Amino acid sequence: MSALELHNISKNFGAIQALNDVSLSIEPGEVYGLMGDNGAGKSTLVKVIAGNFPPSAGEVFISGQKVEFHKPIDAQRAGIEVVYQDLAICDNLSAASNVFLGREPIRQFGPLKVVDYAFMRKRTGELFSRLKSETRPRDLVRRMSGGQRQAVAIARALLTEARIVLMDEPTAAISVRQVAEVLNLIRQLRDHGIAVVLISHRMPDVFEVADKVAVLRRGRLVAAKKASDTSPEEVTGLITGAIEAV
Amino acid sequence: MQKKDLGLAVLIIVVGAIVYLRNPLFLSPINLGNTANLIGLFGLFAIGQGFVIMTGGIDLSVGSVIALLGVLFVDMVGKLGVPWPVAVAVIIALGALMGLAHGLLITRFKMQPFVVTLCGLLIYRGVARGYTAEATAGFPFGASFPQLEWLTIGRSFGMPHSFIAMVLVAVVMWLVLHRSVFGRHLYAVGKNEEAARFSGIKTGFVITSAYVICSVLAAIAAIYFAMFTKSVQPSSHGNFYELYAIAAAVLGGFSLRGGEGSIVGVVLGAVLLQELQNLVNLLGIPSSLNFAVMGTVILLGVLADQQFAAYRARKRAAQALERLQFEEGHAHERA
Numbered sequence: 001m002s003a004l005e006l007h008n009i010s011k012n013f014g015a016i017q018a019l020n021d022v023s024l025s026i027e028p029g030e031v032y033g034l035m036g037d038n039g040a041g042k043s044t045l046v047k048v049i050a051g052n053f054p055p056s057a058g059e060v061f062i063s064g065q066k067v068e069f070h071k072p073i074d075a076q077r078a079g080i081e082v083v084y085q086d087l088a089i090c091d092n093l094s095a096a097s098n099v100f101l102g103r104e105p106i107r108q109f110g111p112l113k114v115v116d117y118a119f120m121r122k123r124t125g126e127l128f129s130r131l132k133s134e135t136r137p138r139d140l141v142r143r144m145s146g147g148q149r150q151a152v153a154i155a156r157a158l159l160t161e162a163r164i165v166l167m168d169e170p171t172a173a174i175s176v177r178q179v180a181e182v183l184n185l186i187r188q189l190r191d192h193g194i195a196v197v198l199i200s201h202r203m204p205d206v207f208e209v210a211d212k213v214a215v216l217r218r219g220r221l222v223a224a225k226k227a228s229d230t231s232p233e234e235v236t237g238l239i240t241g242a243i244e245a246v
Numbered sequence: 247m248q249k250k251d252l253g254l255a256v257l258i259i260v261v262g263a264i265v266y267l268r269n270p271l272f273l274s275p276i277n278l279g280n281t282a283n284l285i286g287l288f289g290l291f292a293i294g295q296g297f298v299i300m301t302g303g304i305d306l307s308v309g310s311v312i313a314l315l316g317v318l319f320v321d322m323v324g325k326l327g328v329p330w331p332v333a334v335a336v337i338i339a340l341g342a343l344m345g346l347a348h349g350l351l352i353t354r355f356k357m358q359p360f361v362v363t364l365c366g367l368l369i370y371r372g373v374a375r376g377y378t379a380e381a382t383a384g385f386p387f388g389a390s391f392p393q394l395e396w397l398t399i400g401r402s403f404g405m406p407h408s409f410i411a412m413v414l415v416a417v418v419m420w421l422v423l424h425r426s427v428f429g430r431h432l433y434a435v436g437k438n439e440e441a442a443r444f445s446g447i448k449t450g451f452v453i454t455s456a457y458v459i460c461s462v463l464a465a466i467a468a469i470y471f472a473m474f475t476k477s478v479q480p481s482s483h484g485n486f487y488e489l490y491a492i493a494a495a496v497l498g499g500f501s502l503r504g505g506e507g508s509i510v511g512v513v514l515g516a517v518l519l520q521e522l523q524n525l526v527n528l529l530g531i532p533s534s535l536n537f538a539v540m541g542t543v544i545l546l547g548v549l550a551d552q553q554f555a556a557y558r559a560r561k562r563a564a565q566a567l568e569r570l571q572f573e574e575g576h577a578h579e580r581a
Contacts, residue, residue, distance in 0.1 A: 073446055088441035090434045092505040101434055102445030104427045114425045143562070 001064045003028045003195035004049070004080075004164050009058035011044055018044040019055070020219040026212075028163065031186060031196045033210030033227065035203075037239050040216040042199050046166050049197070050082045051075030063163070081157035083167045089141055089152055096124040096137040099155045127155040131188050133181075146174030147181035154185050158192070165189055166197045171205045183209050203232045215239055222246070250499040250551065254514040257547070261521055269528040279404055281524050286408030287470050288490055289516040293412075293419050294463030295491035296512040297456040300423075300436045302504025303352065303359035305457065307366030308464045308491055311344060312484035314374040315468035317383045320478050323394070324385040330394045334469060341465025342458050344370075349454025367488070374480040384477035398473035408470050412513075415463065420509040422459075432456065437505030493544055494519055499551075518543075 002025040011019040019041045026032050036042045048055050051069030060067050062078050069075045072082075089098045097120065105116040124137035133151040135144065141152060150170055157165045167186070171179045179202075186209050189196050200206050206213060207227055214224040215238040222245040223230070223238050230246075237243035266272045291308050298305045315337050322328040322336065344366070351362045400407045423429040434442040435452045443449050472478055496502070497518055498511030522543055526536050 072444070076446070082444075084444065088438070088444040090437045090441050090505070092433060092437040093430075097430060097433075101430070101442070102447050104430055106427060112421065112425075113427070114421075115427055115430055 002026060002061070003030075003063060004197075005061040005064075006045075006049075007059040007061070009045070009048060009055045009060070011041075011048060011053075011056050017219050019048070022058070022216070022219075022221045024214060024221065024224060026164070026195045026197065028195050029190055029193045030212065031190050031198055031210045033206035033213040034197055034199045034216070035201075035206060035213060035235060035239060036216035039218075040239075041219045042216055043168070044219075045216065046082065046168060046197070046199060049075070049164075050080060050166060076160065079161070079163035081160060081162035081165050083150070083153045083157060083165060083170060089149060091142040092140070094138050094140055095128075095135055095144070095148075095152050095155075096120040098141055098152050099124045099127065099137075099159055101156075103159075123159070124155060127158050130158065130192075131155060131185055133185065145178055147178030150174070150178075150182045151185060154189065157189070157194075162194060164195045164197070166199070168199050169201065170198070171200060171202055179205060203235065206235075207232060217241060248499070248508055248511070251508060251510045251514060253551070254498065254511065254518065258514060258518050258521060261518070261525065265521075265525050265528055272524070272528055275404055277524070277528075279401065279406055281520055282409040283406035283474070284520045284523070285517050286406060286410070286412040287467060287474060288487075288494065288520060289412040289513055290408075290415060290467040290470065291460075291464045291487065292491040292494035292512050292516045293416060293509060294460035295488070296495045296498070296500055296507055296509065297419075297423070297432070298359070298460045299492070299495045299500045299502060300432050300504060300507055301453045301456045302436050302439075302502075303453070303456070304363065304492065304502070305348065305366075305460045305464075306360065306363040306488050307344070307348070307370060308460070309484040309487035309489075310367045310370035310374070311341065311461060311464040312468040312471055312487055313478065313480055314370040314377075315340060315465050316472035316475075316478040316483055317374045317378055317480055319469055319472050320383040320385060321378075323391065324383070324389060330391055337469055338462055338465050341461045341463075341468070344465075345458035345461030346454065348461065349457035352457070353450035353453050363488075371481075374483075378480045380480065382477050382479045395473065398470050408474070411466070411470065415466070416509055416513050419459075423509055428452065428455070433505055435504075490516075490519060493540065497544055497547055 005025040007023055009019055009022045010017070022045060034042055034045070047053060049060065051072045051074045054068065054070065067078055069078070090101065093101070096117070100120045105119050106113045107116045121137040128135050128137065128151060131151055131154060133148065135148045135151045141149060144152070154165070170182050174182065183205060186196055186198065198206060198210060210227045212225065213227050213230055213235060215222050215235060217239065225246065234243060238246070262272065271277055291312070295305055295308060318340070319333055319337050322333040323330050348362050348366060351357045352359050397407060402410070423432065431442065431447045431452045434445070434447060435449050439449050471484065475483070494515035495507065495512045496515070498507060498513070498515030500507030500512065519540060522540050523536065526533055526539055531539065
């Protein structure tokens with residue numbers, strides 16, 4: 001059964017048609033590269049899946065179940081996590097605090113409800129070792145490399161046992177050395193049976209990890225095929241419109 | 247206790263030692279008691295200011311809140327004969343309402359904290375002066391409220407109760423800021439409100455709560471100040487107190503950009519400010535230079551702290567580079 005299915009999704013903002021009849025299906029343990037030029041509708045599609053706003057038409061299915069999201073929290077409860085481009089994490093907190101932000105475990109001492117730091121650190125340490133990352137739970141995010149920050153953001157997704165992780169340009173703002181680290185993290189997620197949607201401008205990164213590639217152009221899905229059946233040249237043609245559709 | 251707090255504690259001890267060497271009266275029980283009383287009074291609302299600054303905001307209305315609520319408290323208890331426990335409850339409720347108003351204007355109506363609380367500063371001061379028609383509010387001659395006086399200006403074992411109240415408030419607020427889920431969210435909202443919202447935190451609630459805490463502590467301080475001065479002169483009572491609170495928080499390691507700071511820090515900041523006041527008095531420096539001394543110490547303190555932090559960051563970067571080069575050297579050897 002598909003982890004995520006989109007049936008004929010359309011979204012318009014007034015007269016602007018941001019998404020036009022997009023259908024996709026993503027299997028568990030699959031990395032789906034979502035490509036397209038600026039304004040092609042990638043972010044709109046991600047926001048529809050993440051529950052930031054409902055589609056104007058079309059249906060979303062998760063593990064075969066039809067879902068309707070009104071708020072991001074609805075999508076989160078359904079097992080969808082988003083790793084944002086600008087990394088929605090707080091510099092002034094430790095890795096563990098960030099992983100548990102908004103869902104802190106508490107221990108009760110009589111009337112006192114106290115944040116359970118020990119549990120947070122232990123659980124975060126387990127998540128990092130699952131991701132084979134050397135990030136330490138106690139370290140402040142401020143002092144971390146771009147790759148380690150990604151590990152923190154991805155550990156957040158693992159914590160909620162997410163089934164679908166949407167990643168918006170995870171390799172845009174980091175050094176070449178750290179890109180390899182992030183791509184490894186994506187493989188780790190895949191190996192845990194999580195469906196990963198990878199939105200990226202960077203062709204080599206997508207072809208290195210993606211099993212399938214989808215291309216959006218001006219709100220339409222112009223291609224959705226196995227990465228092994230296509231090439232960076234073809235995808236570039238599809239993005240720019242040099243190749244009409246396949 | 248963080249490194250910053252430790253540094254501040256050392257500074258307090260060093261300054262204290264110097265003052266003591268110049269004038270041994272510094273450690274006399276009377277002087278210590280009086281200074282502790284002032285630390286308690288100013289510490290109470292400085293802690294509240296810390297919560298607001300933690301969100302990246304600022305509360306400029308604290309001094310005027312202390313004046314207005316002080317006038318109302320004295321009037322209620324002294325003139326209208328309201329039982330003092332009722333009056334205390336009313337004053338604290340009014341403080342909560344003021345904080346709620348500030349918080350909602352900032353979070354719901356997207357106004358800037360500086361503007362909202364600056365208007366608060368003007369409005370509350372104006373209302374206090376208008377309500378009393380510029381007359382000083384005081385208790386009637388010979389009036390006495392033994393329990394209320396014991397709670398506010400009384401002493402146990404030479405320790406002023408205002409100081410004890412501040413310590414109790416500090417302990418509770420330490421639990422709130424450093425051990426509760428709300429405290430975690432406060433740090434997150436202060437540094438990166440958007441990230442906090444994406445994490446499902448109700449950022450509007452967190453920010454509004456910080457303003458409520460600030461005004462409630464200002465209301466409690468208002469009662470202590472009113473009982474300490476016994477009469478409230480509406481145009482001068484509590485003037486500039488918000489700046490003392492901001493100064494204490496900044497000295498205590500709070501960043502006006504939000505997301506940084508600790509309760510221990512702001513309390514130590516309040517201690518240092520009162521120690522400096524005391525220094526001016528004891529060392530025979532003209533008291534007109536009071537503010538100049540305070541300003542200079544804060545300026546130098548923050549400057550030194552930042553230079554030290556920059557130095558540590560450089561050192562860390564150098565170490566990391568060294569490690570990297572070392573690793574690469576090994577990789578080359580293996581290759």
